[in-house]
Amino acid sequence: MKRSLDIATPVSTTVAILATVVTVAVTLLPGVALASQGGAPHFDGAVLGGLWAAPFACMLLSIAILPLLAPHFWHHHFGKVAAFWALAFLVPFAMRFGMELAVYEVLHTVLQEYVPFIILLLALFTVAGGVRLTGSLVGTPGVNTLLLGIGTVLASWMGTTGAAMLLIRPLLRANAHRRYKVHSVVFFIFLVANVGGSLTPLGDPPLFLGFLKGVSFFWTTTHMLPLMLLVSGLLLAVFLALDTVLYAREGKPVPPSHDGDARLGIEGGVNLLLLTGVVGAVLLSGFWKPNVEFTVYHVGVELQNIVRDVLLLGIAGLSLQLTDPRSRLENDFSWGPILEVAKLFGGIFVSMIPAIAILKAGENGALRPVIQMVTHDGQPVDMMYFWLSGLLSSFLDNAPTYLVFFNTAGGDAMHLMHELPRTLLAISAGSVFMGANTYIGNAPNFMVRSIAEEQGVKMPSFFGYMAWSCGILVPSFILVTLIFFL
Numbered sequence: 001m002k003r004s005l006d007i008a009t010p011v012s013t014t015v016a017i018l019a020t021v022v023t024v025a026v027t028l029l030p031g032v033a034l035a036s037q038g039g040a041p042h043f044d045g046a047v048l049g050g051l052w053a054a055p056f057a058c059m060l061l062s063i064a065i066l067p068l069l070a071p072h073f074w075h076h077h078f079g080k081v082a083a084f085w086a087l088a089f090l091v092p093f094a095m096r097f098g099m100e101l102a103v104y105e106v107l108h109t110v111l112q113e114y115v116p117f118i119i120l121l122l123a124l125f126t127v128a129g130g131v132r133l134t135g136s137l138v139g140t141p142g143v144n145t146l147l148l149g150i151g152t153v154l155a156s157w158m159g160t161t162g163a164a165m166l167l168i169r170p171l172l173r174a175n176a177h178r179r180y181k182v183h184s185v186v187f188f189i190f191l192v193a194n195v196g197g198s199l200t201p202l203g204d205p206p207l208f209l210g211f212l213k214g215v216s217f218f219w220t221t222t223h224m225l226p227l228m229l230l231v232s233g234l235l236l237a238v239f240l241a242l243d244t245v246l247y248a249r250e251g252k253p254v255p256p257s258h259d260g261d262a263r264l265g266i267e268g269g270v271n272l273l274l275l276t277g278v279v280g281a282v283l284l285s286g287f288w289k290p291n292v293e294f295t296v297y298h299v300g301v302e303l304q305n306i307v308r309d310v311l312l313l314g315i316a317g318l319s320l321q322l323t324d325p326r327s328r329l330e331n332d333f334s335w336g337p338i339l340e341v342a343k344l345f346g347g348i349f350v351s352m353i354p355a356i357a358i359l360k361a362g363e364n365g366a367l368r369p370v371i372q373m374v375t376h377d378g379q380p381v382d383m384m385y386f387w388l389s390g391l392l393s394s395f396l397d398n399a400p401t402y403l404v405f406f407n408t409a410g411g412d413a414m415h416l417m418h419e420l421p422r423t424l425l426a427i428s429a430g431s432v433f434m435g436a437n438t439y440i441g442n443a444p445n446f447m448v449r450s451i452a453e454e455q456g457v458k459m460p461s462f463f464g465y466m467a468w469s470c471g472i473l474v475p476s477f478i479l480v481t482l483i484f485f486l
Contacts, residue, residue: 041101041298045357046364052354055088059351060395063344063440064462078340082347089351105353107299113397114349116309118342121161121443123278123312125338128165130271130323132331135264138255139175141243144184145236147171148191152232155196156203158279164193164444166275169331172455177255180246182459185452186468187239191232193444194436198228198429201286202279204442206393206402206431212286213406214413215424223425227480231433234476267327274315281311337450341443348440352396359392359404371408380409383485386426390434390477394441402431426485433477437469438462
């Protein structure tokens, strides 16, 4: 049966998700558009107990358990589950602190975090999905390791999401004939979707936030390079050894349609140019500061961010117009993964509001013991900065987690770069590297998993993936600790 690529429906669905969330929140209060005349509602995370984070914990458990216990239910209703846990936080919160504060918190999260997040993912997903590698690319251990190495290098310069979306389909297609391919996707998440993005502010959102706070663009490159080379080198070596063993166990298979004379080529090359446009739009929002802000119910939305998001949507539209739909079909492109991410991360972003607020409260919040662990006798404990920023980034959004520990260490970029460079390095490395510990630690992790499963790869469960990360990543992080942070 011939497939067709329905472009309008999924795009309109994604836009509808964004519009509905904003519209519902705005209409909860009368005159919300004029509310900027008064002061913003005040919310102190110090008043929240740990129980407020329960809906977020249940959201994570749902992602981890329901696909195993009730796969049919999860496949058809995961969006409703995400909405349920978001409401499980919002309804009690509105009853306890008032509807005004609840609306403010939702709008703040949606307008400043979720909408930019999903628009960037949509643009990268659409543009990278239009690039198709043609010719004979056979998933031998050498070819697979080369693909992972290339993706690791690209991730710092086009972002982990961009590199992951560009190369995951070629990797899956090259290994379509292999019996063992789960490990290739797992290491792809480790390297391309996380570790590779550690050298520039373009690579991963936490580093971009550091750049906006005053950290020099190439400070990250020079200081993170030794750590990145160590971790990526170890992971590539382990992958090559593992893939070589599994390839031999399979009898060194060759795909039935393999033609040794077929040359490699690229279809949809215009999307590579559009990818540079995506990077440029993101950089523009960091460098251009027109000091113009629009306010929706006390939530400020800066002009440069609006321009960035409009440009990203325009680039996605250009990609759809300029790319041959047949090429997308042959690239096994579909809209399922981005819709899944949009729904699940909508629930994640809302339900984790109290967890982030408690963390931001510092020593006054329920996580006071955690914050106190990073300082001893007035001096920073770099090892703890590395592990705590990393472990929290594994389950929370790594961008605000980075900011919390950045501010805990003083919040002065010049002081941190010159007087406490090892502390800043620990926060940066922990936030970026340990995003690979879980599927939700970094945005592209879940998208890579969804694309792989859509193409028939039976990926590990939430906890199954953590078994891989604990067995392979954690030892490398211990080595990083011993060499750089003791």
